[in-house]
Amino acid sequence: MTTAPGHVRPVGAGHSFMPLVPTDDTIVSLSRMSGVVSHDAELQQAVIRGGTRLGDIGAPLAERGQALINMPDIDEQSLAGALGTATHGTGASLGCMSSFVEGVQLVTASGDVLECDRQNNPDLFQAARVNLGALGVVTEVRLQNLELYSLKRETTWMPIEEILETAESVADQNRNFEFYYIPFSGMGFQDIHNLTSEPPSSTELMDQNDGAETLMQLRDWLSWSPKVRELVLGSYLKTVAKEVTVAPSWQTYTKERNVRFNEMEYHLPRENALQAFREIKAVVEKSFPEVFFPFEVRFIKSDDIWLSPFYGRETCSIAVHRFFNEDFQPMFKAVEPIMKKYHGRPHWGKLNTMTESEFAGHYPRWNDFKAIRQELDPAGKFLNPYLKNIFNLAAG
Numbered sequence: 330m331t332t333a334p335g336h337v338r339p340v341g342a343g344h345s346f347m348p349l350v351p352t353d354d355t356i357v358s359l360s361r362m363s364g365v366v367s368h369d370a371e372l373q374q375a376v377i378r379g380g381t382r383l384g385d386i387g388a389p390l391a392e393r394g395q396a397l398i399n400m401p402d403i404d405e406q407s408l409a410g411a412l413g414t415a416t417h418g419t420g421a422s423l424g425c426m427s428s429f430v431e432g433v434q435l436v437t438a439s440g441d442v443l444e445c446d447r448q449n450n451p452d453l454f455q456a457a458r459v460n461l462g463a464l465g466v467v468t469e470v471r472l473q474n475l476e477l478y479s480l481k482r483e484t485t486w487m488p489i490e491e492i493l494e495t496a497e498s499v500a501d502q503n504r505n506f507e508f509y510y511i512p513f514s515g516m517g518f519q520d521i522h523n524l525t526s527e528p529p530s531s532t533e534l535m536d537q538n539d540g541a542e543t544l545m546q547l548r549d550w551l552s553w554s555p556k557v558r559e560l561v562l563g564s565y566l567k568t569v570a571k572e573v574t575v576a577p578s579w580q581t582y583t584k585e586r587n588v589r590f591n592e593m594e595y596h597l598p599r600e601n602a603l604q605a606f607r608e609i610k611a612v613v614e615k616s617f618p619e620v621f622f623p624f625e626v627r628f629i630k631s632d633d634i635w636l637s638p639f640y641g642r643e644t645c646s647i648a649v650h651r652f653f654n655e656d657f658q659p660m661f662k663a664v665e666p667i668m669k670k671y672h673g674r675p676h677w678g679k680l681n682t683m684t685e686s687e688f689a690g691h692y693p694r695w696n697d698f699k700a701i702r703q704e705l706d707p708a709g710k711f712l713n714p715y716l717k718n719i720f721n722l723a724a725g
């Protein structure tokens with residue numbers, strides 16, 4: 330660390346949309362520092378190397394009788410990269426992945442190897458659980474897990490109005506609940522996971538990548554009439570059968586996503602989110618007929634991690650997407666003020682235009698994080714232009 334010239338930025342799988350990693354100097358990848366280091370059967374904890382892809386954690390943990398508490402919707406991310414931006418799944422009673430962290434080991438700008446947890450270096454621990462790669466290179470993470478468990482996943486297509494009417498109670502009554510809305514269709518689907526002891530099984534599953542292609546084609550063919558588009562899409566989606574899968578938990582949370590896109594996701598106080606969703610839907614359907622990518626809505630439990638967007642509040646997140654080769658700016662520019670009006674905090678890894686003063690207003694422990702960063706890295710070795718900007722530090 331001390332001999333690398335210029336700035337150093339740690340990279341995981343490079344799956345963040347925000348420029349957290351880019352630097353003209355040195356990029357450090359831990360892709361060869363992967364795997365489970367040790368586990369504690371009594372506490373259901375495991376120490377895992379920072380470079381481990383989420384998709385490479387499930388099987389070795391299962392061999393040790395453990396499973397992650399929750400997962401996001403893909404498993405390509407590295408563990409340290411996922412924690413760096415407070416990556417989350419869904420579940421009103423479940424926190425983001427960083428909230429499962431019980432200990433962190435990191436290598437600082439001075440080359441020191443620091444360990445922290447709730448007792449040992451507690452302030453560093455609260456800063457390190459969501460750190461934007463700004464404190465050092467996270468080499469190992471101790472995770473609180475659960476005893477191996479199975480989930481039953483049920484995917485049901487419904488009119489969006491029905492989903493919205495029951496969303497609050499469905500979120501409270503099921504372990505994991507999220508819903509998607511297909512713009513210009515009046516239809517969405519809800520995805521529910523609950524613990525089960527049933528044996529593994531599966532109905533035929535729709536390929537979500539093919540689904541996105543079909544939605545794009547329908548947009549192009551029916552662009553002459555939004556009403557006909559809604560009629561055709563809505564009528565078709567009403568006929569899609571319910572999907573049910575029973576499998577070990579780590580095989581049910583994620584899907585392969587091969588369709589490229591740009592994404593904005595804001596984490597809103599739960600009580601504001603459904604009203605915000607309605608306004609976003611109205612704006613997109615009034616002004617952006619070319620949009621076909623679904624909106625995604627998820628629920629996340631509050632935590633006490635300094636830079637967690639879930640700090641101190643029960644959260645409901647809304648994500649909007651644009652196909653990768655389309656200009657996302659006009660739509661995101663129209664949607665973001667609604668997210669902000671309802672006090673949303675952006676996902677650290679997804680597209681947003683928040684400034685230092687806005688972040689400082691949203692995060693009560695903002696200055697505490699900055700103080701720890703300054704103490705660990707006074708010369709700013711781990712900074713890049715984006716981080717300098719949001720921490721309001723001089724360029725150079």
Ligand SMILES: Cc1cc2nc3c(=O)[nH]c(=O)nc-3n(C[C@H](O)[C@H](O)[C@H](O)COP(=O)(O)OP(=O)(O)OC[C@H]3O[C@@H](n4cnc5c(N)ncnc54)[C@H](O)[C@@H]3O)c2cc1C
Binds near residue numbers: 339341418462676
């Ligand atoms: C298709 C797709 C699906 C997604 N689904 C979800 C989802 O369901 N839920 C969700 O919350 N997010 C989701 N995301 C966002 C994604 O989880 C985050 O952007 C995550 O941070 C990416 O992890 P990564 O390993 O690619 O890290 P990178 O994007 O490479 O890095 C992210 C941050 O972590 C830091 N970092 C990486 N490695 C280290 C290290 N060893 N030590 C210190 N810092 C490090 C980097 O410096 C950077 O600040 C998705 C993104 C995509 C593209």
